[in-house]
Amino acid sequence: MRARSSDGSAGDADYGTIGGGYARYRRPEPRITALIEQALDGARTVVNVGAGAGSYESPRCTVTPVEPSASMRAQRPAHLPAAVDGVAERLPFDDDTFDAAMTTFSVHQWPDLTAGLREMRRVARGPVVVLTCDPDRVRDFWLYEYAPAVLDTEARRYPAIADIVDTLGGRAEVRTVPIPADCVDGFNEAYYARPEMLLDPAARQSCSAWSFVEPEVAERYTDRLRTALDSGSWDDRYGQLRRQSQLNGSLVLIRAVP
Numbered sequence: 001m002r003a004r005s006s007d008g009s010a011g012d013a014d015y016g017t018i019g020g021g022y023a024r025y026r027r028p029e030p031r032i033t034a035l036i037e038q039a040l041d042g043a044r045t046v047v048n049v050g051a052g053a054g055s056y057e058s059p060r061c062t063v064t065p066v067e068p069s070a071s072m073r074a075q076r077p078a079h080l081p082a083a084v085d086g087v088a089e090r091l092p093f094d095d096d097t098f099d100a101a102m103t104t105f106s107v108h109q110w111p112d113l114t115a116g117l118r119e120m121r122r123v124a125r126g127p128v129v130v131l132t133c134d135p136d137r138v139r140d141f142w143l144y145e146y147a148p149a150v151l152d153t154e155a156r157r158y159p160a161i162a163d164i165v166d167t168l169g170g171r172a173e174v175r176t177v178p179i180p181a182d183c184v185d186g187f188n189e190a191y192y193a194r195p196e197m198l199l200d201p202a203a204r205q206s207c208s209a210w211s212f213v214e215p216e217v218a219e220r221y222t223d224r225l226r227t228a229l230d231s232g233s234w235d236d237r238y239g240q241l242r243r244q245s246q247l248n249g250s251l252v253l254i255r256a257v258p
């Protein structure tokens with residue numbers, strides 16, 4: 001298992017460095033929350049692994065959040081339960097402790113995906129719900145033209161959907177999650193209709209893939225996008241997206257029952 005960083009980060013990104021503004025830019029999108037609640041299917045007790053600042057934790061159930069990064073735990077709002085300091089690969093719970101388990105935007109960062117998913121399966125009696133991105137679809141986004149190494153990084157980090165499904169076992173459903181044009185959770189594709197948002201350094205920092213490219217490269221990519229926006233060339237090519245109410249991109253929800 002990878003050594004944890006000074007703030008406890010246990011994945012491939014160091015939230016002690018990049019996590020400061022996370023909760024401001026990465027808020028839970030209500031239409032995605034609704035899909036996750038539906039997938040949890042009335043579970044009363046849920047473990048949320050890689051819980052971060054608490055996005056997508058439903059008030060309809062008792063949630064036990066697990067989060068290794070102190071910086072992320074510190075951003076949890078007061079109305080949510082404090083997170084247990086722990087890692088996916090070794091969950092500090094007995095078998096079948098929870099009705100369900102969930103994880104959102106986290107599996108791509110785990111050093112040992114198989115161990116983490118097996119742990120989720122072990123501690124949950126019912127559904128395991130995973131919100132993640134399909135690496136085969138990550139590069140189908142206009143950002144690839146402006147920031148190729150960022151999306152190459154994403155495509156490399158996100159595990160194959162088939163591997164997640166196989167490891168969880170049982171019966172699995174995979175569905176594409178539509179991304180609304182005004183999505184309040186600021187991952188890269190959330191800005192498909194608002195490209196100007198990606199000119200904001202804090203918005204980029206809240207998408208961990210940007211931390212894997214050198215600052216000069218990120219600067220060059222941002223300049224490229226700024227120039228395309230200023231000249232109108234982005235709008236010539238992709239401007240119709242500004243009027244498109246939702247995008248079916250790489251975001252998927254996996255639900256596996258034993």
Ligand SMILES: C[S@@+](CC[C@H](N)C(=O)[O-])C[C@H]1O[C@@H](n2cnc3c(N)ncnc32)[C@H](O)[C@@H]1O
Binds near residue numbers: 053067072105109
């Ligand atoms: C992009 S954030 C997502 C946070 C939250 N789930 C959300 O949807 O906003 C990824 C989270 O996964 C956590 N993480 C990384 N590696 C982990 C591991 N091995 N076990 C548990 N959590 C991990 C990070 O600390 C971080 O909080």
